[in-house]
Amino acid sequence: MSDIILPIDLQNHRYDVMIGIDILARAGEFIKPFTPRNRSFIVTDETVARLHLSTLKEALAKVDVQAEVLILPSGEATKNITQLEKILSKLIDAKIERTDAIIAFGGGVIGDITGFAAAILRRGTHFIQIPTTLLAQVDSSVGGKTAINMTQGKNLIGAFHQPALVLADITLLGTLPPRELRAGYAEILKYGLINDPGFFKWCVENGADILASDKNAQRYGVAQSVAAKAAIVAQDPTETNGTRALLNLGHTFGHALEAELGYSDRLLHGEAVSIGMMLAFDFSVQCGFCSVNDAHKLRAHLTELSMPTDFRTLTNADGATLVAHMMQDKKRQSGTLPFLLARGIGQTYLDKNVDLEKITAFLNGEHP
Numbered sequence: 080m081s082d083i084i085l086p087i088d089l090q091n092h093r094y095d096v097m098i099g100i101d102i103l104a105r106a107g108e109f110i111k112p113f114t115p116r117n118r119s120f121i122v123t124d125e126t127v128a129r130l131h132l133s134t135l136k137e138a139l140a141k142v143d144v145q146a147e148v149l150i151l152p153s154g155e156a157t158k159n160i161t162q163l164e165k166i167l168s169k170l171i172d173a174k175i176e177r178t179d180a181i182i183a184f185g186g187g188v189i190g191d192i193t194g195f196a197a198a199i200l201r202r203g204t205h206f207i208q209i210p211t212t213l214l215a216q217v218d219s220s221v222g223g224k225t226a227i228n229m230t231q232g233k234n235l236i237g238a239f240h241q242p243a244l245v246l247a248d249i250t251l252l253g254t255l256p257p258r259e260l261r262a263g264y265a266e267i268l269k270y271g272l273i274n275d276p277g278f279f280k281w282c283v284e285n286g287a288d289i290l291a292s293d294k295n296a297q298r299y300g301v302a303q304s305v306a307a308k309a310a311i312v313a314q315d316p317t318e319t320n321g322t323r324a325l326l327n328l329g330h331t332f333g334h335a336l337e338a339e340l341g342y343s344d345r346l347l348h349g350e351a352v353s354i355g356m357m358l359a360f361d362f363s364v365q366c367g368f369c370s371v372n373d374a375h376k377l378r379a380h381l382t383e384l385s386m387p388t389d390f391r392t393l394t395n396a397d398g399a400t401l402v403a404h405m406m407q408d409k410k411r412q413s414g415t416l417p418f419l420l421a422r423g424i425g426q427t428y429l430d431k432n433v434d435l436e437k438i439t440a441f442l443n444g445e446h447p
């Protein structure tokens with residue numbers, strides 16, 4: 080099965096995303112052109128290191144690229160300023176220069192913090208993403224957003240820094256826990272819901288295969304998602320004209336739930352997005368923008384795949400509490416918030432002024 084190569088064309092930067100089977104074992108040949116001094120520095124987490132680091136090291140050794148390694152603890156808590164300082168200090172000790180390759184080898188956590196370190200080391204150093212979770216392959220490794228968390232909130236410190244190359248090896252998804260696979264699938268489905276009803280239909284027919292680790296289905300789903308994200312990012316690389324906001328379908332509701340649950344393991348980001356997208360469709364139906372039939376189709380698909388659709392099983396928080404989280408997120412006092420709503424499947428749009436009282440009543444289960 081051949082690799083899929085998707086060129087990402089931004090105004091002043093171009094890079095390739097390669098998607099395929101067993102790419103990691105062949106990574107040396109792809110990385111070599113990005114290491115003029117044959118030097119690389121791998122940042123990874125404990126879980127990924129245990130499962131897959133030896134394959135990457137062998138691949139680099141085969142092409143005589145030197146690789147130093149820093150292994151960080153697994154999990155969201157790693158995305159902090161202390162670990163950032165550790166990465167930067169190890170990179171400086173290792174005398175990594177601007178044209179050497181810093182390799183982010185892991186999920187979104189490793190991609191975000193390593194990308195940010197690369198963005199600020201010597202005012203910008205080359206970095207390569209090897210995303211190892213489904214979420215990172217379809218979302219966080221593409222688009223150039225990098226960040227760390229602060230105690231005050233998630234992703235508060237960051238930069239736009241585009242990778243020089245992204246290698247998405249479908250084989251790595253084989254070791255991912257089913258729950259993480261499902262969480263990543265929510266972001267795949269999102270692209271169909273945003274603007275591609277044909278892709279939504281494909282998801283309905285093939286989503287179960289993605290979750291059952293069918294490599295063909297995963298390869299196609301990842302490639303379509305990357306292409307969809309790239310098309311949106313190309314129109315709005317630094318989030319200035321509003322197009323990129325479409326990628327946040329389900330995320331305003333989702334973030335409120337994540338905040339309410341303290342960003343804990345009780346609710347993964349992708350699970351929050353799954354519930355959030357369902358809420359966005361249900362709210363759109365209640366407002367009379369979207370047909371009940373389309374919301375039914377979405378609920379039926381999510382339910383068939385055991386994806387979460389209902390926040391009531393997780394928290395008793397009322398509408399006002401969840402809306403307070405949304406206002407905090409968007410730095411608003413009261414009144415209205417911009418929301419991504421749907422006119423139907425594949426017809427997401429940004430409504431700039433949604434009345435928060437209406438959202439509160441909706442979340443409380445009140446019908447107008």
Ligand SMILES: NC(=O)c1ccc[n+]([C@@H]2O[C@H](COP(=O)([O-])OP(=O)(O)OC[C@H]3O[C@@H](n4cnc5c(N)ncnc54)[C@H](O)[C@@H]3O)[C@@H](O)[C@H]2O)c1
Nearest residue numbers: 126153154186187188189211212214215219224251254255
């Ligand atoms: N930059 C962006 O545009 C963007 C977009 C979406 C999300 N994000 C960020 O991404 C992060 C979430 O990413 P994530 O869901 O990949 O989380 P993660 O990096 O924490 O990975 C999830 C878990 O899976 C493990 N893991 C990784 N690869 C594995 C593999 N192949 N086999 C077995 N286990 C594996 C990890 O060790 C971790 O425990 C969040 O911090 C979020 O803010 C960033």
Ligand SMILES: [Zn+2]
Nearest residue numbers: 266330348352
């Ligand atoms: Zn997301």
